[in-house]
Amino acid sequence: MTSPRRAPGGFPVVGIIGGGQLARMCAGPAAELGVTLSVLAEADDASAALVVPSSPVGDHTEAEEVHAFAQHCDVVTFDHEHVPPHVLDLLVAEGVELHPHPAALRFAQDKLAMRERLTGLGVPCPRWVRTDTAADVTAFGDAVGWPVVAKTPRGGYDGKGVRVVADAGELTAWLERAASEGSGLLLEERVSFRRELAVLVARSPSGQAAAWPVVETVQTDGICTEVIAPAPGLDAGLSADAVHAALRVAGELDVTGVLAVELFEVEAVDGRASFVVNELAMRPHNSGHWSMDGAVTGQFEQHLRAVLDLPLGSPRPHDRWTVMANVLGGELPDLYPAYRHVMARDPEAKVHMYGKGVRPGRKIGHVNISGDDLADLRERAAHAAGYIQGVVTE
Numbered sequence: 474m475t476s477p478r479r480a481p482g483g484f485p486v487v488g489i490i491g492g493g494q495l496a497r498m499c500a501g502p503a504a505e506l507g508v509t510l511s512v513l514a515e516a517d518d519a520s521a522a523l524v525v526p527s528s529p530v531g532d533h534t535e536a537e538e539v540h541a542f543a544q545h546c547d548v549v550t551f552d553h554e555h556v557p558p559h560v561l562d563l564l565v566a567e568g569v570e571l572h573p574h575p576a577a578l579r580f581a582q583d584k585l586a587m588r589e590r591l592t593g594l595g596v597p598c599p600r601w602v603r604t605d606t607a608a609d610v611t612a613f614g615d616a617v618g619w620p621v622v623a624k625t626p627r628g629g630y631d632g633k634g635v636r637v638v639a640d641a642g643e644l645t646a647w648l649e650r651a652a653s654e655g656s657g658l659l660l661e662e663r664v665s666f667r668r669e670l671a672v673l674v675a676r677s678p679s680g681q682a683a684a685w686p687v688v689e690t691v692q693t694d695g696i697c698t699e700v701i702a703p704a705p706g707l708d709a710g711l712s713a714d715a716v717h718a719a720l721r722v723a724g725e726l727d728v729t730g731v732l733a734v735e736l737f738e739v740e741a742v743d744g745r746a747s748f749v750v751n752e753l754a755m756r757p758h759n760s761g762h763w764s765m766d767g768a769v770t771g772q773f774e775q776h777l778r779a780v781l782d783l784p785l786g787s788p789r790p791h792d793r794w795t796v797m798a799n800v801l802g803g804e805l806p807d808l809y810p811a812y813r814h815v816m817a818r819d820p821e822a823k824v825h826m827y828g829k830g831v832r833p834g835r836k837i838g839h840v841n842i843s844g845d846d847l848a849d850l851r852e853r854a855a856h857a858a859g860y861i862q863g864v865v866t867e
């Protein structure tokens with residue numbers, strides 16, 4: 474693999490494993506900071522490969538390929554959590570500086586490990602159990618109430634690997650696979666949440682941490698479609714508890730870089746507004762895209778600062794509200810023609826597209842809009858995203 478061209482002046486090279494939109498959106502801040510990125514991409518037309526000159530194509534499950542890539546980087550971080558443990562182990566053994574460290578990353582890679590660890594820390598979680606038998610599923614469902622939520626511990630994203638089931642019979646194939654692979658399945662009570670929230674924090678190897686305000690995330694068919702920053706009408710005590718929990722998780726797990734903690738807001742317990750944790754992600758996260766335009770320091774810049782152990786930037790929001798609407802792939806293959814209308818209609822809309830081919834339901838971009846009138850911002854963000862997607866036509 475050829476090495477990335479280093480900028481003069483002693484600036485580092487940050488390697489990112491995975492060439493998706495999260496790696497791509499680090500490119501702007503990296504360019505501004507004079508930091509060189511190098512991306513281990515799935516293909517030469519991967520989202521990040523289209524904008525990062527040093528984007529060797531390689532397989533993140535092949536230890537030798539990942540190691541060859543890491544040789545040219547000062548620190549290495551991740552676009553996704555799918556790098557297998559044996560590859561991570563080799564990188565650690567070879568002295569590659571990984572952020573987050575695999576000992577932390579485990580808890581974002583494996584939902585069963587995450588549940589065990591958070592429960593051990595006393596962080597509120599839905600009731601859960603590890604299982605690979607139909608008898609356990611039935612006993613759990615009878616105890617917590619049907620339906621229950623089944624999750625494959627590894628490899629899920631955008632709701633893939635998550636199923637709501639009304640009886641054990643619906644899980645036969647998953648249980649057989651879990652038993653034969655020895656992986657187990659995660660079963661959770663179905664939480665009747667008031668809404669979904671997320672807390673995003675960044676933590677550096679020196680232990681400095683910074684938190685953005687708690688946001689509300691809206692999922693449609695298991696995919697995040699909208700984020701409102703900060704979460705409207707959020708109880709101040711819940712907000713403080715949630716930020717405290719996220720900072721504590723970051724510290725206890727020794728997370729470096731950005732950590733997202735997905736939450737369910739639930740009915741108050743003993744008069745105190747409450748949440749349970751859904752899951753963790755240790756990388757920039759969809760719930761933080763608003764910060765690119767809505768905060769003094771966006772999550773992609775902050776992630777770079779954190780993995781380089783630089784002092785963190787202020788996470789303070791610029792405006793009262795920022796709304797982010799995701800652009801999902803629809804029927805229209807041509808996206809650019811929509812720009813003329815979207816930009817003319819709303820000069821305040823900030824459009825971010827990922828250079829990805831259109832597939833129905835795939836995240837291909839997002840729109841941020843900030844201001845004072847939340848209902849108006851939501852309508853405008855949804856309109857712009859929907860217009861690019863082709864579901865809004867006027």
Ligand SMILES: Nc1ncnc2c1ncn2[C@@H]1O[C@H](COP(=O)(O)OP(=O)(O)OP(=O)(O)O)[C@@H](O)[C@H]1O
Pocket residue numbers: 599622624629630631632633634635661662663664665669692695696697735751752
């Ligand atoms: N225990 C639960 N009770 C109710 N709804 C749940 C539960 N677990 C998950 N969900 C719903 O399913 C969505 C996806 O679940 P989860 O975040 O575990 O999956 P994922 O595929 O890893 O997600 P991501 O889109 O964050 O990659 C959640 O955002 C939530 O809407």
Ligand SMILES: [Mg+2]
Pocket residue numbers: 735751752
């Ligand atoms: Mg999730």
